[in-house]
Amino acid sequence: MQWKASHILVKDKALADRLYVQLKNGADFGALARTYSTCPSKAKGGDLGWFGTGQMVGEFERAVQKLSYGAISAPVRTQFGYHIIKKTGTKD
Numbered sequence: 813m814q815w816k817a818s819h820i821l822v823k824d825k826a827l828a829d830r831l832y833v834q835l836k837n838g839a840d841f842g843a844l845a846r847t848y849s850t851c852p853s854k855a856k857g858g859d860l861g862w863f864g865t866g867q868m869v870g871e872f873e874r875a876v877q878k879l880s881y882g883a884i885s886a887p888v889r890t891q892f893g894y895h896i897i898k899k900t901g902t903k904d
Contacts, residue, residue, distance in 0.1 A: 813865060815876045816901030818858035820844055821851040821893050828887035828894035835884050841898050850893065862901070872897065 818841060822828050831844055842857025853860050865873070872895060875888045879899035887894040 814862050814901075814903050815864075815899065816862050817860050817876050817879075818842070818845060818898045818900055819851065819853065819860060819872075820849045820858055820896045822848055823850065823893045825887060825889075825894055828896060832884075832887055832896055835896065841884070858898070859900070862903075 820828075820831055820841070822831070827848065831839075831848060834844065835841060845854050845858030848854075849858055851858070867873075868876070869890045869892070871888055871890045875885050875895075875897055876899055879885055879897065881899055881902065883899055885895070885897040887896055889895075
């Protein structure tokens, strides 16, 4: 199984929570990623491309698996900070 996702990575939970509310109110995911994310993927609007089992940290992978296509997660904490994840694809 493979998944495709974008994310916004920030260090601060309060910022992650504010961004999540903005997204729920219709803000553009890619624009927020380019502005706020600390991950190099920010240059691509947060797009991480395709990845398979074991390629991402466990908390991130489990969150992606639970999301439906196009859904956005509440902030997910990992050792890198807080991720807001948008699932953009699934394939076998």
